[in-house]
Amino acid sequence: MTNFSELGISESIMKALEKMGFEEATPIQAQTIPLGITGKDVIGQAQTGTGKTAAFGIPMIEKIDPGLRKIQGLVVAPTRELAIQVSEELHKLAKFKGVRTLPVYGGQHMERQIRALKDRPHIVVATPGRLLDHLRRRTIRVGDVHTAVLDEADEMLNMGFIDDIRDILKAIPEDRQTLLFSATMPKEIRNIAATLMKEPAEVKVKAKEMTVSNIDQFFVEVHEKQKFDTLTNLLDVHVPELAIIFGRTKKRVDELTDGLQARGFRAEGIHGDLTQGKRTSVLNKFKFGRIEILVATDVAARGLDISGVTHVYNFDIPQDPESYVHRIGRTGRAGKTGEAVSFITPRELPHLNLIEKVTKSKMKRMTPPSYDEAKRGQQQVTVQKLTSTIKNKDLKDYRETATELLDEYDSVTIVSAALKLLTKERRQTPVTLSSVQPVSVKQANKGKNSNKKFRNDNKRGYGGRKGKPSGRNRKFQNKRSNTKQGRR
Ligand SMILES: Nc1ncnc2c1ncn2[C@@H]1O[C@H](COP(=O)(O)OP(=O)(O)OP(=O)(O)O)[C@@H](O)[C@H]1O
Numbered sequence: 001m002t003n004f005s006e007l008g009i010s011e012s013i014m015k016a017l018e019k020m021g022f023e024e025a026t027p028i029q030a031q032t033i034p035l036g037i038t039g040k041d042v043i044g045q046a047q048t049g050t051g052k053t054a055a056f057g058i059p060m061i062e063k064i065d066p067g068l069r070k071i072q073g074l075v076v077a078p079t080r081e082l083a084i085q086v087s088e089e090l091h092k093l094a095k096f097k098g099v100r101t102l103p104v105y106g107g108q109h110m111e112r113q114i115r116a117l118k119d120r121p122h123i124v125v126a127t128p129g130r131l132l133d134h135l136r137r138r139t140i141r142v143g144d145v146h147t148a149v150l151d152e153a154d155e156m157l158n159m160g161f162i163d164d165i166r167d168i169l170k171a172i173p174e175d176r177q178t179l180l181f182s183a184t185m186p187k188e189i190r191n192i193a194a195t196l197m198k199e200p201a202e203v204k205v206k207a208k209e210m211t212v213s214n215i216d217q218f219f220v221e222v223h224e225k226q227k228f229d230t231l232t233n234l235l236d237v238h239v240p241e242l243a244i245i246f247g248r249t250k251k252r253v254d255e256l257t258d259g260l261q262a263r264g265f266r267a268e269g270i271h272g273d274l275t276q277g278k279r280t281s282v283l284n285k286f287k288f289g290r291i292e293i294l295v296a297t298d299v300a301a302r303g304l305d306i307s308g309v310t311h312v313y314n315f316d317i318p319q320d321p322e323s324y325v326h327r328i329g330r331t332g333r334a335g336k337t338g339e340a341v342s343f344i345t346p347r348e349l350p351h352l353n354l355i356e357k358v359t360k361s362k363m364k365r366m367t368p369p370s371y372d373e374a375k376r377g378q379q380q381v382t383v384q385k386l387t388s389t390i391k392n393k394d395l396k397d398y399r400e401t402a403t404e405l406l407d408e409y410d411s412v413t414i415v416s417a418a419l420k421l422l423t424k425e426r427r428q429t430p431v432t433l434s435s436v437q438p439v440s441v442k443q444a445n446k447g448k449n450s451n452k453k454f455r456n457d458n459k460r461g462y463g464g465r466k467g468k469p470s471g472r473n474r475k476f477q478n479k480r481s482n483t484k485q486g487r488r
């Protein structure tokens, strides 16, 4: 581990790092911050949850002149929630320097956003579609931007976004510094990236596996029709602090959420068809623990940093290995441990092998718990509640009634009744989900080593926009008012 003081960071940021409780630099930070400060273009790749945000944020903030009230740093991120989060992290890092950051994303009121932009932030963190809208309307000026960052660069350069990103970068002065970061960087994307940069230094934090070792990875072989019961049994046995469950489509997410709620779980869904207000409120509820389960499409797969996520379930196995890496990376962050469980139908077993091969990691087979085991899991939760009440609560108001009860019934009967009352018995409400096609290796391999793979993703509502005009010369076209980027 490296001390931040060895990296040439100025005092105001050092103070911020101390306040944030960052004691030592992570490897990607140690390797890219000094390079970034020299002004070099950097492609940075390191596992999920290892602090890439500060790795690109610190060099960018170092170069900002707070006295110049112009946008000097621009970060582009694939989803709205990520833009908000990155902006918040940069704000924390930059506040003692007097550098102001602003997130700019689709689904937010345009007029309000324009007013906020007129307030002259130094750094803007934006989603591509909304950023292009502003560029076209000339409500954002990027002529003074000296540092451009693509967070989740491989996602941003996939076929759904590449033209937008090219247009955005073309609007920024050529002598800029460009920083690209992600946990995954398929070769074909890296080649595209290089065309947008000036002799980039490639920094890849060496790791045997693409996934972090502090995530325990499991798979459960399960027939499609048994998936839902298996999921609720697992949840009862694991008792996650916070869990994210990934489903393949928006409809699937809605159905899963309804089913989980019917069985008494505090779950809500997030996907691109919800209003931005709803998306924000669901995510906030999850962050603050008012719901325990977030059911999501891949809209929540990249970059989101929510502490307390102990479990990730791939209710549907993702199509591409990169998506697997990012999804499970929502747990096991900043050195914490986590558990990931992927549901695989028998026909999908070859796909599991493919993911393991590409990510160079192994998923251990997990035997799904039975309903009885799930019930015992729930009882254990009650027992814990009961014992902590015995230890910590003043029970004197209840003693007299308890003694009376003991005159009438034996103690085991009374305790059993109390346990029954306190235990969340899952109503065995039958839940039926619409059937989905299994993922096949053939399907997933189609377009491997070409960008078609990403085009397929976009058809699934994986980040691209519908009805998007194509062609490179459509710079800031007027027709593009209703942009839908980031909607999954
Ligand atoms: N040096 C550090 N010491 C302690 N915590 C850190 C350090 N750097 C970053 N963190 C914290 O670690 C968490 C993960 O950081 P971050 O979100 O930047 O990871 P990431 O590499 O971008 O992950 P992903 O690939 O999922 O986007 C955050 O909560 C961040 O505040």
Ligand SMILES: [Mg+2]
Pocket (backbone or CB within 6 Å): 052, 053, 151, 303
């Ligand atoms: Mg990140």
